[in-house]
Amino acid sequence: MRGDMLDIRFIREDPDKVKWACEQKGEDVSIDRLLELDERRRELVSEVDSLRAERNRITQRIKEAFASSDKETGCVLREKARKLSDAVKSKNDELKVVEEELNSLLLKVPNIPDGSVQEGKDENDNIVVREWGEKPHFDFEPKDHLQIGAMHNLFDMRRAAKITGAFFPLYRGAGARLERALVNFMLDTHTENGYTEILPPFLSNRASMTGTGQLPKLEEDMYRVEQDDLFLIPTGEVPITNYFREEIIDEDDLPMYFCGYTPCFRREAGSYGKKTKGLIRVHQFDKVELVKFVVPGRSCDELESLVADAERILQLLGLHYRVVRLCTGELSFASAKTYDIEVWAPGMKRYLEVSSCSNFGDFQARRSGIRFRRRGGKPEFVHTLNGSGVATPRLMIALLETAQRRDGSIVLPEPLVKYFGQAKIDG
């Protein structure tokens, strides 16, 4: 359906489409400059190649000359080869400069929205594609998670701020145990459903961050360990997707499904004060991530089932939610198509995004060199997908607010009981 998008060839063939994508996603990249560089690059490559070809021919003759003790010819040729080598070098340096700029521009070109995504500017253009369950009714005024948390001493944001800084969470007692229970419940649910569990490193290097598309754009949004040039992962997507960076996967091994628990670290630069009460927006949160590697033709269907797999968590917990298809303007840099899952938090009286499920097409695979080979064929890029299945803080918010009773106790949904160890939080 879609070709080799974001391949330089694709950009060459359909620059308008790429420009449109940049516009839709609000990315400022000069495609014209990029094409200019591309053309210059090809010119230089030809020049360097033919210079080298000639150099190689002479080099061969030098060998022969010396082998037949024709020192004179040998020396003359050697002088000639030396000059050619110098020429190769300077042309090649020129080429490197061009390639460097070309490359850095290329890395800033966003993925192209899939044809099934509606055009739009902001969240008002997102489309609710379905809802599950309904908003619970209370015969009392439901408390929000902060009130509930305070009542049962589940978190302590104030002291967490002392330890680290504002907006770092700290769970305690039943709160900590509930967090742990949720993570385990989700992991078990997904592994029973065919996902292989991964527990990856929580820091990633620059190459990995570039591979999944966090870099270069989001450098400022990530915590960075300067000394080692590593980044704290903003999502489990990064380490899990990069698991296969620079590899050629056997076709028979596809599709591959992985899930993994990781904490996620986000600086959330500039977002203070923006609906950031309590646990809703924090610098560190836990998440179970789902990642798929699939054959190109399958990724559309795989996205639908990925969303369904994430939804299952909320269904099992009996939480009302809706699924939203993001418009072009709301898509992330790397995404071709994204569904958000928003769970209803009765205390906050609003929907909270707990999952974002995306099809990246071959965008990430291309950047990270993740390929597969069909029988007897040439390597091709896989398609990658991922989604949260799901993020805990907001899940916990929705759960606490939904499961509260008039007396302030929390009655846990049945599937969670064996993980939590008891059916109720009270007293």
Added chain:
RNA sequence: GGAGAGGUGCCGGAGUGGUCGAACGGGGCGGUCUCGAAAACCGUUGAACCGUAAGGUUCCCGGGGUUCGAAUCCCCGCCUCUCCGCCA
């Protein structure tokens, strides 16, 4: 952190300045044989870039350097292994 060893194709493993994109073995693929299979035998089997093509160029962990010429020599980095130290 200290001392050594090493990173070569899908895998194992040669190669230590030209004739090497790379011996040899295994695997894969195709074929012969067979009722079929195994075995045996024969053939084939890396990737990227430029080019309509013919063809050319590059790649032996990554980056620099020496040289007419580097997988092969030198320097830096990354990674792996062994030993010592330290530590959860």
